[in-house]
Amino acid sequence: MPEIILTTLNARHIHASLGLRYLYANLGDLQSRAAIREFTIDPWPIDIAERLLAERPRIIGLGVYIWNAERSRELVALLKQVSPETLIVLGGPEVSHEWQDQPIVAQADYLITGQGDLAFARLCERLLRGERPAQKVIEAPPPPLESLQLPYAYYTEQDIAQRLIYVEASRGCPFKCEFCLSALDRSARPFARDSFMQALEQLHQRGVRHFKFVDRTFNLNPQRSVALLEFFLERLDERLFLHFEVIPDHLPQRLRDTLRRFPAGSLQLEIGIQSFNPEVQGIINRKQDNGQSRANLWWLRTETRAHLHADLIIGLPGEDLQSFAHGFDQLVALAPHEIQVGVLKRLKGSPIIRHSEPYRMRYNPAAPYNVLSTDRIDFPTMQRLNRFARYWEMIANSGRFRQTLPLLLGEQPFERFMRFSDWLFDTTGQVHRIALKRLFALLHDALTGPLSVPAAPATQALEADFSRSGIKGRPAFLPRQSGRVGEAAEARDRRSARQARHH
Template sequence: MTILLSTLNARYTHASLGLRYLYANMAELQPQTQLMEFVIGAKTADVVERLLEKQPRIVGFGVYIWNVEETTRVVAMLKRVAPQVRIVLGGPEVSYEPGEQPIVQLADFLVTGWGDVTFPALCRQILHGPQPLMKIHAGVQPRLEEIRLPYASYSDEDIAHRTLYVEASRGCPFKCEFCLSSLDKTAWPFDLDQFLAALEGLHARGARLFKFVDRTFNLNIRASLRIMQFFLDKLEAHPDDPVFAHFEVVPDHLPEALKEAISRFPPGTLQFEIGIQSFNPAVQATISRKQDNEKSADNIRWLRMHSHAHLHVDLIAGLPGEDLESFARGFDRLVALAPHEIQFGILKRLRGTPIIRHTEAYGMVFDPAPPYTVLATDRIDFNTMQRLQRFARYWDLVANSGRFAHTLPVLLADAPFANFLALSDWLYRNTDATHRIALDRLAALVGEWLCERGLNAAQARALVESDYAGQAHRLHRKPKPAPAEAAPRRQARHLAA
């Protein structure tokens, strides 16, 4: 193959939508182009060996915040053992601040921003001349109707074993400064008939799990309703072979027509990712986030009471101007709304995002290594931020895992944030670890903590065992490697976006 399109995904079950867009738009170069995806954690030499087996002339890498360090090592080795291979980079991590990045210095070319048109054009120059003079090529943003949709590029293996990422629109009209989408001027919709025809083709091939990467799925309600009706029709026609759809929704925009459609989805078929990020109006104003907090809370409450949608709601700690007390109030408010999952994240300084403008005014200190997590602000010191990092990890283990459904309300009681932070601190003192804690040990620790908080031993044991019993039959089996066909879990935010 002359041209390889490659990336290192966070998991096997993730399939790169960006690479498939490039492949779909290679035109006459497509027959000599091939996708080669890897997973982070693979040995650098093994990745390089497999790439070079194809004897490529060009290798294009999709570079993201979660894979930049490993991709840098791959590029460095490729240039040492096969300097004749031209390496082209693209993706959000290298599209901004390229001058300071080692991976950009190692590569031959860089395409910033949209690559659908610019990457194929650059390949034609490399292969047929005239040779490109510039290293950095700003991606041309074509009209969406000029872009070939990528969904036919999902293989049968992708459909059988991986999450299928789709998008009905690109861009975002909102300006939240921690997000790269704040750089967009607006959101642009794809032709809806063409998009739904592509979904029909995927469904006919056996696709049942669709994850929409649109930043604002419910911005255009008319389009949202047509897409939801597509899935409702499939559920009605194939009740024994249901589809599952994941959407990212704006929390304060849920008109009655959309509520009616949502209420028709049966359990286990619909998931919403809802970005609250902060309930503090002053913080929201600082980061240019427009959000009606009362309406957002009312909508989450309605979704819990009147729909079967699984709700995954995001909060971010470390935003400029937010102290621990403010974050705790927001966290407690969200717990009271009872979403199925609360994704507790720590702010990350994505390259190119306007959040950097607050660095000096709010004393923000970021880790210089990916994923560029905030280490301290003028409101939250380094030690407290470390405690919050551990809180987030233990929250995933105890709360988001669903393994302690009966125990969790007792753990949280009347002060959810304060109580769970105390548990988090205690767990760390007693384990010195946030990973690789076996479930049986974690259950024992939770029971011990309940005793320390005043519950008698018999009550604590009975409470934990009411959750633990459902897991116990799996504890003493020899662990098996995750099969390729394992159902994919939701990505933690998205880094993948």
């Protein structure tokens, strides 16, 4: 049985923790005495505690993140109650800053703040020798990247078959956007090119075809970016899929020429716009050429076959409803395939905290620490925007309503979708778990009602989307068919509904 267990609670099973694998890869001689055990946030903490303690580890290293903070706190409390002799070592961004008043830190034995790739191994060596360092909180500076063992060999065959494979060509970020923890970095540091490319080649030979790069600034160094893209173009097949996060205003010609060569379905680019308001960008120390960003996004949309995922943030200091709406409408006009509408979160340690009082930023005291109100957006309006974001994900980003969405947005995308969002919540009182068949009917009611779309085009668009959805039965918004053909169709619909309920 392992003496050291490395564990975390992932948001979903499809995620595989890159951080745990870095810790495991750099344990040195202790690696044979350690194991990785991953869970999700869904099981009860008491069941996770039972499974961890069944292996009788001497040390449990737990990665704590914003999405698992509360579950992790419950887990540590249970572990120390049942097995106080088991040593708990915490790490991760959620406990690397503002840890002094966190109950989970008080309950644990040790905390490593920062990048613990090497510091965790050194602590475990001492603990397994029977030493008990007096210093509970260990500050780990960023390690020299050339000193790290890469973790990619420790993705299992099951990981490769069933989960996302995360990789990083660099660490850090040179930009200082204050809503992001990367604002604390001094620069972006690349991994050694030869060893990283060799690791990618080994993953590819093992069957990995979906690579999700976690680099904050993939296109910061175009020469390195092009080399990576060329590596994958040489190995291109119908299964390859790459995800990169890119800077919106930095797209030199050589990089453009390379991006053009990727076929549809092989490349996804995440493009952080966050805000188009220059005053807001200045407040949060975000350097972004908006004109160049718009031009680059439009070029990517029209000249490449990459899937474009663009981000906007609700609730930034200095941004009011009108400013956000204007930015949203600009982004819709540029036609990225997805627009991620996110509500600002106050990540522990991020410099955004300095704006709390000047802009009366009020945050949820519990994870995920989302902004509740500002001096420009009051709490009821922020709640409306939260619903807007949720419904946008449900309808626009789902890809299910390609024909219907243009009718829904019209010439005033933000105003019309906000009107729809308000109506949908007033009608249903729900922001989750709206059955898809019911959602089609609700969209028909909204389009032909408060949004004043003529019935014929609304019905035609919804029927086209419904036929692509794979839903059994006849949509409620279509008129009843007459005669024997209609009776037979309705009978089939009733049978389908009974079968669906039965299953």
